[in-house]
Amino acid sequence: MMHTGTPVTVLGLGLMGGALAGAFLRAGHPTTVWNRTTAKADDLVARGAALAGSPAAAIAAAPLVVVCVSDYDAVADVLDGPLDGRVVVNLTSGTPSRARALAEVVARRGGGYLDGGIMAVPEAVGTAEAVLAYSGPRALYDAHASALGSLGTGRHLGDDPGLAATHEMATVVLMWGMLNGFLNGAAILGTAGVSASAYLPIAQTAIGTVAGWLPGYARQADDGVYPAHDGTIDTHLAAMTHVVEESGSLGVNAELPRLARALAERAAAAGHGASGYAALVEQFRRP
Ligand SMILES: NC(=O)c1ccc[n+]([C@@H]2O[C@H](COP(=O)([O-])OP(=O)(O)OC[C@H]3O[C@@H](n4cnc5c(N)ncnc54)[C@H](OP(=O)(O)O)[C@@H]3O)[C@@H](O)[C@H]2O)c1
Numbered sequence: 001m002m003h004t005g006t007p008v009t010v011l012g013l014g015l016m017g018g019a020l021a022g023a024f025l026r027a028g029h030p031t032t033v034w035n036r037t038t039a040k041a042d043d044l045v046a047r048g049a050a051l052a053g054s055p056a057a058a059i060a061a062a063p064l065v066v067v068c069v070s071d072y073d074a075v076a077d078v079l080d081g082p083l084d085g086r087v088v089v090n091l092t093s094g095t096p097s098r099a100r101a102l103a104e105v106v107a108r109r110g111g112g113y114l115d116g117g118i119m120a121v122p123e124a125v126g127t128a129e130a131v132l133a134y135s136g137p138r139a140l141y142d143a144h145a146s147a148l149g150s151l152g153t154g155r156h157l158g159d160d161p162g163l164a165a166t167h168e169m170a171t172v173v174l175m176w177g178m179l180n181g182f183l184n185g186a187a188i189l190g191t192a193g194v195s196a197s198a199y200l201p202i203a204q205t206a207i208g209t210v211a212g213w214l215p216g217y218a219r220q221a222d223d224g225v226y227p228a229h230d231g232t233i234d235t236h237l238a239a240m241t242h243v244v245e246e247s248g249s250l251g252v253n254a255e256l257p258r259l260a261r262a263l264a265e266r267a268a269a270a271g272h273g274a275s276g277y278a279a280l281v282e283q284f285r286r287p
Helices: 013-025 038-046 055-060 072-078 096-108 138-151 163-190 196-223 233-250 256-272 277-284
Strands: 009-012 031-032 064-067 087-091 113-117 131-135 155-157
Touching: 009 013, 009 055, 009 196, 013 031, 013 064, 013 138, 013 233, 013 256, 031 055, 055 277, 072 096, 087 096, 087 138, 096 163, 113 138, 113 163, 113 277, 131 138, 131 163, 131 256, 163 196, 196 277, 233 277, 256 277
Parallel strands: 009 031, 009 064, 064 087, 087 113, 131 155
Antiparallel strands: 113 131
């Protein structure tokens, strides 16, 4: 393979780091790799990657250094040294505050910092389906957007390095909400002898329908006014109470509908009984 793109370094070759390095290689970037457990580099080296003997040697090998390890403590272990002229792209999951703190550490060591969140599984990396969200100085992102494009569809969210991790938090909360709702629904239907697979067509249609409501809900959440175009919170409350009670009778877990009811009760107590469902955002905005 001809390696003609920007030289890159990948630190961390777990499931995700290995996929990132593989995508850089496929796109023709001279790729240097390092991993604590060296054997995980074997396949990449066979495909043309250069194996560095230490994180410092790997960092010295390329201007663009991608880090993807388990957590921020591991990031601190591998980025222990000078970073002059390097742009560090940290794709390790973490919190916004740790991303901002790491950006300052990298700057003190002479490097530039972009934080990133990978909204994809390793198999999708290197395809347009993989979305990678970045935050940090726009100029740094623009300078490396082409190389980072080898990993998937890149989106720059803003100059604050904490923004990618904040979006990641918001997105996993959304994902858990959908998955918990589906699994809770499957448990309810299981009491009637209906399999989760049989529930699938209705569940997928419902998720699509609710997704179509989001632009209106987003507008209401931003404006702070919640006209009830569909059901009011009081109407939802009645349905939530039925589901909580019936879950008890059926012998299935009622925590999720109880949480929904508790939030709706607080919204109603705050004067939003006749408001639309988007008024619940005020409950989520409280600690
Ligand atoms: N997998 C996914 O689908 C996915 C999706 C989005 C985001 N992510 C994020 O990507 C990151 C990596 O995930 P992964 O799935 O690749 O995990 P993984 O397969 O468990 O790999 C973890 C990596 O971190 C390294 N590591 C851990 N502690 C270290 C330390 N103290 N010093 C040096 N290296 C250390 C491991 O090295 P050894 O090989 O030596 O153990 C390995 O390379 C995580 O932050 C994860 O949240 C993953």
